[in-house]
Amino acid sequence: MEFLARAAEWFIGLFQAGGENFMGLVTGILPTLIVLITFVNSIIKLVGEEKVQRIAQKATKNIFSRYVILPLLSVFFLTNPMCYTFGKFVDEKYKPAFYDAAVSFVHPITGLFPHANASELFVYYGIAEGIKQQGLSLGPIAVRYFIVGLIVIFIRGICTEIITAKMMEKKAVSEEGV
Amino acid sequence: MYRAVKITKGSGGFGGPLIVKPEEGKDIILSVTGGGISPIAQKLADMTGGKVVDGFKTSVPDEQVLIAVVDCGGTARCGVYPKKRIYTVNLTPVGQSGPLAKYITEDIYVSGVTEKDIEYVDENEIIPTKEEVREKIDEIKKATAQKNQEKGNILTRIGKGASKVVGIFFSAGRESIDSVLKNVLPFMAFVSMLIGIILRSGIGDIIANTIAPFSGTLPGLLVISIICALPVLSPLLGPGAVIAQVVGVLVGVEIGKGNIPVQYALPALFAINPQVGADFIPVGLSLGEAEPETVEIGVPAILFSRLITGPLAVIIAFIFSIGLY
Secondary structure (H helix, E strand, O other): HHHHHHHHHHHHHHHHHHHHHHHHHHHHHHHHHHHHHHHHHHHHHHHHHHHHHHHHHOOOOHHHHHHHHHHHHHEEEEEEEOHHHHHOOOOHHHHHHHHHHHHHHOHHHOOOOHHHHHHHOOOHHHHHHHHHHOOOOOHHHHHHHHHHHHHHHHHHHHHHHHHHHHHHHHHHHHHHHH | OOOEEEOOOOOOEEEOOOOEEEOOOEEEEEEEEEOOOHHHHHHHHHOOOOOEOOOOOOOOHHHHHHEEEEEOOOOHHHHHHHOOOEEEEEEEOOOOOOOOOOHHHOOOOOEOOHHHHHHEEOOOOOOOHHHHHHHHHHHHHHHHHOOOOOOOOOOHHHHHHHHHHHHHHHHHHHHHHHHHHHHHHHHHHHHHHHHHHHHHHHHHHHHHHHHHHOOOOOHHHEEEEHHHOOOHHHHHOHHHHHHHHHHHHHHHHHHOOOOOOOHHHHHHHOOOOOOOOOOOOOHHHHHHHHHHHHHHHHHHHHHHHHHHHHHHHHHHHHHOOOOOO
């Protein structure tokens, strides 16, 4: 009997620990998150998609703005997954590279702007929880995650652009051969 | 010869039943599932007489697509096709969820579908056509459409302006609560259950012994990033970023306990995530209105590029974490 009781206690203990954790997440993350998302959502609505689109069209010209500014704008204003629709502004041969850059930014942005990808927050929040438990502040890592994210998507854009171009060339050659 | 089929939801599923029949020029069953054409898509094609196409290999103009078959865990794909008003069959039993939840409705979407949920329809049964559905929507639109408003004097204009701004704030608030309820809280519940079990049951120690040595060194993180970026694996690890999120939580727990040094947090964020969006390339590209030829080349180009940029990202993050904490 005693064994059963202890087993039951152990079993329910698993979920008590989980419940405490849930409470911590809800009181620790949700209040700020809700207000922040509301604020950013209002800004997006006040600015309006048309204005963003006009800026986006201008941002396709050079390589830096194409893989840094454009993904940043689209992920911030349109959020995951509608941000990829901005691919329509870039030339056909740049589309894979733009997608690669945009999709690679949907997590680095969440440290500062969680509204952009609210359903996949825990890539960052999971690791951030650990840092919080160490008693450290999250500001520095959120900012660096954002900056490194921008650098990485820039490199990813260039790299994918080159590979895409090579593969298109190869395909064109092989089709001529036929 | 095209035939109509009825697709009902599976156990735990949502939506439907859908009755669909291909027509000339709109007969493609698009399989947007990782790892080749799904058997369900094949069966739908066999039964209806439509053509099955692997959405990862080729892209098809939307107006030719009759049904999209997806295996989405509830983030993006399950909403993208309903938004385009394409019949969507989700193999995963997922209801209205994700950022596009409002487009996921019973008349266009069905989930949890298995092979036994598809059956032929008696041709005599009445099939509601797209036009009828469209008419219904138009009616609703008309009912909600407002008449042009007169300009009025300054006071009423100020009043209107203010109420417009307040309206925007209010709807922003409603959206964020919606998003928290539908996207954030469910994941918190899942994460909390996981953490509770890991912390109390002793599984945590096993994980710590296997993960920590990897995640606590730069070479270990590089190995993780290369594995996740392998073109055969990355599309399978991608969906809903669930794997990346779970690993993020696990690494977070270990950082909290001090088994992984805090300064590895930033490189770890990139090491666990080189597969981001690898499952979503064809859909993402078609959202950007890419031509089918571009999609064919884009998928392998991005997957291959990740093998280079995945580990590179870890190194950049490692350099940037110098002086952090």
